[in-house]
Every structure is written in structure tokens, then in C-alpha cells.
Amino acid sequence: MQLQCPMPQLDFDKIMLGHGSGGVLTHKLLESGIFELFKNDLLDERHDGAIFSLPAGTRTAFSTDSYVVSPVFFPGGNIGELAVNGTVNDLAMCGANAQYLSLGLILEEGLPMQSFWDILVAIKFAAQKAGVQIVTGDTKVVERGKGDQIFINTSGIGTVHPKAQIGFRQVQAGDKILISGMVATHGVAIMSVREGLEFETTLESDTCNLNHTVMHLLDAFGEKIHLLRDPTRGGVATTLNEIARDTRLGIDLWQKNIPVSEAVAGACELLGLDPLYVANEGIFMAFVAADAADACLEQLRSLEYGAQAAIIGEVVEAHPRQVVLTSKIGGKRVVNMLIGEQLPRIC
Amino acid sequence: MQLQCPMPQLDFDKIMLGHGSGGVLTHKLLESGIFELFKNDLLDERHDGAIFSLPAGTRTAFSTDSYVVSPVFFPGGNIGELAVNGTVNDLAMCGANAQYLSLGLILEEGLPMQSFWDILVAIKFAAQKAGVQIVTGDTKVVERGKGDQIFINTSGIGTVHPKAQIGFRQVQAGDKILISGMVATHGVAIMSVREGLEFETTLESDTCNLNHTVMHLLDAFGEKIHLLRDPTRGGVATTLNEIARDTRLGIDLWQKNIPVSEAVAGACELLGLDPLYVANEGIFMAFVAADAADACLEQLRSLEYGAQAAIIGEVVEAHPRQVVLTSKIGGKRVVNMLIGEQLPRIC
Numbered sequence: 057m058q059l060q061c062p063m064p065q066l067d068f069d070k071i072m073l074g075h076g077s078g079g080v081l082t083h084k085l086l087e088s089g090i091f092e093l094f095k096n097d098l099l100d101e102r103h104d105g106a107i108f109s110l111p112a113g114t115r116t117a118f119s120t121d122s123y124v125v126s127p128v129f130f131p132g133g134n135i136g137e138l139a140v141n142g143t144v145n146d147l148a149m150c151g152a153n154a155q156y157l158s159l160g161l162i163l164e165e166g167l168p169m170q171s172f173w174d175i176l177v178a179i180k181f182a183a184q185k186a187g188v189q190i191v192t193g194d195t196k197v198v199e200r201g202k203g204d205q206i207f208i209n210t211s212g213i214g215t216v217h218p219k220a221q222i223g224f225r226q227v228q229a230g231d232k233i234l235i236s237g238m239v240a241t242h243g244v245a246i247m248s249v250r251e252g253l254e255f256e257t258t259l260e261s262d263t264c265n266l267n268h269t270v271m272h273l274l275d276a277f278g279e280k281i282h283l284l285r286d287p288t289r290g291g292v293a294t295t296l297n298e299i300a301r302d303t304r305l306g307i308d309l310w311q312k313n314i315p316v317s318e319a320v321a322g323a324c325e326l327l328g329l330d331p332l333y334v335a336n337e338g339i340f341m342a343f344v345a346a347d348a349a350d351a352c353l354e355q356l357r358s359l360e361y362g363a364q365a366a367i368i369g370e371v372v373e374a375h376p377r378q379v380v381l382t383s384k385i386g387g388k389r390v391v392n393m394l395i396g397e398q399l400p401r402i403c
Numbered sequence: 404m405q406l407q408c409p410m411p412q413l414d415f416d417k418i419m420l421g422h423g424s425g426g427v428l429t430h431k432l433l434e435s436g437i438f439e440l441f442k443n444d445l446l447d448e449r450h451d452g453a454i455f456s457l458p459a460g461t462r463t464a465f466s467t468d469s470y471v472v473s474p475v476f477f478p479g480g481n482i483g484e485l486a487v488n489g490t491v492n493d494l495a496m497c498g499a500n501a502q503y504l505s506l507g508l509i510l511e512e513g514l515p516m517q518s519f520w521d522i523l524v525a526i527k528f529a530a531q532k533a534g535v536q537i538v539t540g541d542t543k544v545v546e547r548g549k550g551d552q553i554f555i556n557t558s559g560i561g562t563v564h565p566k567a568q569i570g571f572r573q574v575q576a577g578d579k580i581l582i583s584g585m586v587a588t589h590g591v592a593i594m595s596v597r598e599g600l601e602f603e604t605t606l607e608s609d610t611c612n613l614n615h616t617v618m619h620l621l622d623a624f625g626e627k628i629h630l631l632r633d634p635t636r637g638g639v640a641t642t643l644n645e646i647a648r649d650t651r652l653g654i655d656l657w658q659k660n661i662p663v664s665e666a667v668a669g670a671c672e673l674l675g676l677d678p679l680y681v682a683n684e685g686i687f688m689a690f691v692a693a694d695a696a697d698a699c700l701e702q703l704r705s706l707e708y709g710a711q712a713a714i715i716g717e718v719v720e721a722h723p724r725q726v727v728l729t730s731k732i733g734g735k736r737v738v739n740m741l742i743g744e745q746l747p748r749i750c
Contacts, residue, residue, distance in 0.1 A: 081743055
């Protein structure tokens with residue numbers, strides 16, 4: 057489907073400094089097909105911002121993320137869909153369904169126009185799939201050597217599910233920790249390209265939008281879902297440590313239940329990485345009241361991105377602020393937050 | 404006042420790659436005083452996004468801008484206040500009062516911590532002055548040579564003034580064009596530092612928030628104000644050309660009325676710049692119904708940033724889509740959009 061948007065005919069094949077001037081070249085770039093690609097009523101107003109009315113009586117969620125992933129094209133996607141899915145998912149973690157996205161582009165002089173176009177097309181389709189509109193944007197160009205091809209910021213506005221009561225203050229001892237899919241997939245996919253590694257099976261990023269899945273769960277389980285978090289930078293271990301710190305509760309983690317694909321586990325061994333610290337994109341963790349956890353898991357497994365879901369641990373009164381892993385062979389060890397930088401520029 | 408926020412004691416004096424890892428170093432950076440600096444109830448939730456309720460029955464405006472200005476410190480300000488004021492002003496141009504800002508930081512490895520802190524403090528005070536809260540954020544770090552000290556994205560949410568009816572479709576022949584202050588000040592201030600020029604008087608950027616001024620005008624003149632635009636990149640000439648194109652009307656511009664300070668005019672001559680194409684930050688143009696224009700000018704001149712306001716032209720049926728300048732000595736010439744890049748990375 058992504059091939060349905062061929063790049064328009066242009067009289068330039070690389071981004072030039074003048075494309076960020078705000079003058080004729082900027083207009084030429086935008087009119088070359090970019091406005092057409094993202095066409096919607098709000099964007100067509102061509103104002104400095106978009107104006108809309110949010111439904112009365114709803115709570116609004118607002119989130120931002122900049123994307124600097126390197127390389128910008130990787131197995132399973134590119135920086136464009138990452139930028140859409142990442143912010144859509146941050147909103148989903150607030151219990152919100154993304155409605156509107158902004159798109160801020162920082163381009164490096166010399167970026168091939170074909171790469172730029174491919175990224176924009178990925179943005180368009182990812183937005184369409186998530187059901188979110190790109191309503192306002194901005195493009196800057198920096199000199200060669202002052203950026204790295206393309207950096208993208210997306211900020212998003214979403215409406216919070218009426219039943220959502222999500223926050224670390226809701227978490228209590230006894231809550232079960234669900235994970236929606238396999239861990240470490242995104243980080244290992246990026247790392248394997250960087251290191252030039254080839255495996256028998258292609259390792260692809262699992263970047264995807266999680267909003268529809270989360271809305272289904274909230275429809276069914278509402279306030280039984282106490283906290284949602286996507287374990288991106290720093291991985292599962294770091295995210296759980298943040299939650300243990302904020303809730304002042306302990307977390308027990310069961311290694312045998314943590315889903316990791318064989319290929320990813322093998323690559324991690326080869327690269328000397330612990331899957332618990334590797335960045336994820338297409339999965340989330342839900343802290344769910346004990347009496348709803350099994351039903352929640354069952355539903356999650358029936359949803360689009362939840363087939364591999366599992367219950368990987370629980371919240372406990374013991375060892376407050378600490379995450380304790382029970383290994384496959386029954387040993388216990390404290391799992392700390394990621395120290396330093398394991399994988400720079402993973403998202 | 405900006406000296407009231409001394410930098411906290413830290414065990415690092417430069418930004419390192421690990422500060423973008425999402426792990427211990429990221430937390431250390433944020434806990435070092437940054438969370439404290441921006442402290443507010445929404446940010447304190449430390450969620451992936453902020454959750455709030457907007458007043459029922461209001462229209463919402465949403466805008467984004469990335470800031471890549473070079474140098475990041477310039478006479479009259481730094482990239483931090485520019486990033487706050489710029490987005491606050493984009494919202495003001497939609498007739499909206501900024502309520503919430505997001506802050507997306509892309510830092511280059513090696514950025515001195517003191518520079519970073521000074522920029523953050525500028526952000527804090529600019530936000531305070533504009534009456535806007537920074538409620539969500541994100542920090543990424545790229546390797547040395549893959550960025551340029553710091554790039555900032557701010558996205559903003561504002562509530563549209565109930566009386567505002569702003570858009571190019573409201574503009575009609577006969578409308579007067581008001582400008583709120585001196586032109587070309589920001590661009591010339593940046594350019595003079597880059598070129599190492601020194602003038603008798605220091606040329607300072609006029610970056611400031613325009614939201615309070617615009618809200619006063621909307622209180623008094625409501626739907627008599629047909630369009631608001633801030634002539635940033637591309638300057639007054641480019642912005643007016645965009646409006647002539649979108650409205651399919653002509654614009655007459657009166658050079659003798661265009662306020663330019665003597666120092667800026669002199670610097671422009673020296674640098675070979677036309678003030679009409681130089682980027683502005685702290686001014687806006689208002690297209691106002693003819694019967695309200697004089698009263699609007701009078702009020703604007705009484706407001707904080709409007710003392711130098713002037714009526715610089717009008718909308719006409721003649722020469723559709725063209726901007727025609729009547730020079731000081733009475734000659735007429737067509738003023739086109741900026742071609743190429745006059746001043747890269749001005750904002």
C-alpha cells in the first residue's frame with residue numbers, strides 16, 4: 057500500500073538550506089506534494105496553528121517526543137512511522153486515544169529527496185492506521201554536518217478514555233504486571249543493522265500503534281487497569297524501576313514468563329545485551345488489579361498486537377522500591393535501572 | 404531576575420550520550436534540578452504525557468515549531484526564550500492564549516551544562532511571563548558532530564478568544580494592515596553577531612510574547628480583526644505575499660510608514676539586506692476592518708509591545724495576488740516572496 061504514493065516530479069533531488077528559509081523554496085517544497093500527501097481540513101487552513109473543538113466534558117492528554125533514531129531506515133520501518141507510533145503510544149499510556157499530531161522536522165542539508173519522501177509516506181500511513189490527523193507542522197533545515205539526515209518531533213493531543221483512572225498512585229500491592237508482546241525486538245533490530253549482523257531470520261522492529269488495543273482494554277476493564285507504560289529507552293528493567301521508585305512498592309519479576317523470541321535472545325547473547333534493558337517500541341505493560349488480570353490477559357491475547365501477551369510479575373509490599381527477578385532456575389536477584397547508555401539513538 | 408536560579412551542584416559539566424539513555428544518567432540529569440525548575444502539578448505526575456481538562460465550549464488551537472537558531476546565545480536572548488515566545492506567538496496569531504507547552508530537547512554530546520542550564524532558566528522565565536505551563540517534555544542526546552549544541556521543539560495548546568474570527572477568508576479589500584513594532588530587529592541582531600559586527604548601539608533581538616497584547620485587541624475589536632500573522636522567516640515581504648496568494652487580493656504597502664530603527668536600517672545597508680525580508684520575532688501584523696483601524700492602532704500603541712505600531716498598508720482589489728510597495732519618494736514596485744535563503748537558522 058505504501059507504494060501508492062510515488063514521489064512527485066521535482067527540480068531538486070536533495071534538501072537545500074533554502075528549503076528552510078520560509079520563502080519561495082520552502083513553499084515549493086511544501087507545494088511539491090507534501091500538503092497534498094497530508095491533506096485534511098485543518099491543515100488546509102495553512103495557519104500558524106490548527107483550530108478545533110474537543111468534545112465537551114472529556115479530559116485531554118498532551119505528549120511530545122523527538123525522534124533521532126540512527127539509521128533512519130531499519131528493518132521493519134523508518135523514523136517516520138516510529139515518530140507517529142511513539143507519540144500515539146505515549147498518549148495511549150495516559151489512557152488516551154490520539155486525535156491530533158503536530159510534525160516538526162529538522163532536516164540536514166543534502167538529505168536525498170527520495171529518503172525524505174519515503175519517510176513522509178510512512179508518516180502518512182502510520183497516522184492513517186492509528187486514526188490520528190496531522191494538523192500542524194514546521195520544517196527547519198540545518199547545514200551539512202550540523203544534524204544527521206532528519207530529526208522528527210511529534211506532539212500529540214488525545215482524549216482520555218472516560219473509564220481510565222491511570223497513574224502510579226493507583227498501583228497497589230497484588231497488582232499483576234501484563235506485557236503485551238515480545239521484549240527487546242526493536243532495539244535488537246536497530247542494533248543488528250548498525251553492527252552489520254545477519255541472522256537466519258530477519259529481525260524486524262515491532263513498531264506499531266497501541267492505541268486501539270489499549271482502548272479495547274479500557275472499554276472492558278476500566279479502572280481495573282491501574283497503570284500503563286511502554287518500556288522504550290532503558291527497557292523493561294528501567295521502566296519497572298521507575299514505577300517501583302514512584303509507587304514506593306516492590307516488584308517481583310518472573311523471568312520464565314517474559315516473552316523473548318528465539319532470534320532476539322540469540323542476538324542479545326551475541327551482542328552482549330540483556331533483553332531487559334533493550335528498548336522496545338511496539339509493546340506495553342499494564343498493571344492490573346489481581347481479580348481482573350487473567351480476564352485482561354485473555355482479552356489482550358485476542359487483540360491485534362497482543363497474541364504473545366503474558367503476566368510477567370506482580371507488585372508486592374516486600375522490598376519497596378526494588379525490582380527482584382526470579383530467574384528461570386529459581387534464583388533471585390535485584391534488577392537495577394540502566395546505567396549509562398546501552399544503545400544510543402534507538403528512537 | 405534570571406540570576407535567581409543558580410545552577411545546581413553536579414558531578415558532570417557537559418552533556419554526555421548517557422544523558423539520553425532513559426536510564427540512571429537521564430534521571431540524574433532531570434533530578435539535578437530540572438524537574439524542580441519547571442515544577443507544576445501536571446509535570447509532577449511524571450507520566451508519558453500531561454492530562455488536563457480544557458474549559459467546555461472553547462475552541463482549541465495547537466501549534467508546533469522547532470528552533471535551531473545559531474548562535475544559541477545572541478544579544479537580547481537565547482534559543483530558550485525564543486522557543487517559548489515563538490510558539491506562544493504562533494498560537495496568538497490563531498487568536499489563542501497559550502495554556503500548555505511541551506518541550507522537546509535534542510542535545511549534542513558535549514554541550515556545556517552551564518549553557519544548558521542558562522537556556523532552561525530562560526525557558527522558565529519566558530513561560531512564566533507568557534502565563535503558560537510546561538507540562539510534558541522529552542530529552543534526546545546525539546553524538547558530537549551530529550547536532551549543533553541544542554535544538555528545541557515546543558508545541559503549544561491555547562484557548563481561542565471567544566470573539567476571534569481569524570483566517571485569510573475574513574480578509575477583504577479595504578482592510579488596513581497594522582504592524583505592532585519595528586521590523587527586522589531580530590534578524591539583524593543575529594546576523595550582526597554572526598558577522599562579528601559592532602555598532603554604536605547594541606542591536607538586540609526583540610523576542611517577546613505577544614499573547615497578552617493580542618488578547619487585549621481581541622477583547623476590544625473582536626471580529627473586526629480579520630487576520631493576524633507574525634512575519635518571522637522570510638520577513639514582512641514573504642508573509643504579505645502568502646496572504647495575497649491565499650486571499651487572491653492585492654496588497655498596497657507604504658514604505659514611509661514602515662517602522663525601522665535607525666540602527667537596524669544602517670546595519671541592513673552595511674550587510675546588504677532588505678529589512679522587508681529579514682526575519683522578525685517580537686512583532687505581528689493585523690489585518691483590521693477599515694472602520695476600526697484607527698482605534699485599533701491607538702489601543703495597540705498604548706499596549707506593552709505596541710508603542711511603535713503603525714498602519715503600513717491596505718488590502719485592495721487591484722493587482723490581485725501581488726504586493727506593491729510605494730517607496731518613500733512615490734515610486735511603485737512589486738515586492739516578491741523571498742527567494743532562497745537570506746539568513747539561515749535565524750530561529
